[in-house]
Amino acid sequence: SLSPSPRDTAAYPRLHHARFDQTALGDYLGEGGVAPADVEFWNQRLLNYCCAISSVGMNVEHGLVCRIARVTGRRDGQRNVLAGMRPSQRNHGRFGRRVAC
Known part of the structure; x- marks a missing residue:
């Protein structure tokens, strides 16, 4: 089962991205919060998603x-x-x- 951590909530859509509409996935990853704790959570989730994308070469x-x-x-x-x-x-x-x- 997934934990509610930014890492796990970023890992699932990254690992299963072919199952999602790419525009909807982009909208999901682009969401943010209003409260400072929410903003930090969403930023960390996006960072975890992006850091796993390789641009080697x-x-x-x-x-x-x-x-x-x-x-x-x-x-x-x-x-x-x-x-x-x-x-x-x-x-x-x-x-x-x-x-x-």
């Missing part, structure tokens, strides 16, 4: 896009990565192509 661009796509269940991660980067970090237009995660 990927460049920064590919790793960020795949993490965003995996966590949110959406493929618009590339646009989100670009929005948060300075022009000097964009590697001179390399972000214009789609990457497979």
Whole structure:
């Protein structure tokens, strides 16, 4: 049985992600609390989910896009990565192509 810990509540959807609608999973992982203890719980759960996603062998661009796509269940991660980067970090237009995660 699962404990109500952030680690266990992150492990179950990560291990069984194929059984879930990816957009619903992204919405679930993106939820947060109002009380400080709730906010901490939800942040820890998201951190536990994300830390288990490997980006070994990927460049920064590919790793960020795949993490965003995996966590949110959406493929618009590339646009989100670009929005948060300075022009000097964009590697001179390399972000214009789609990457497979």
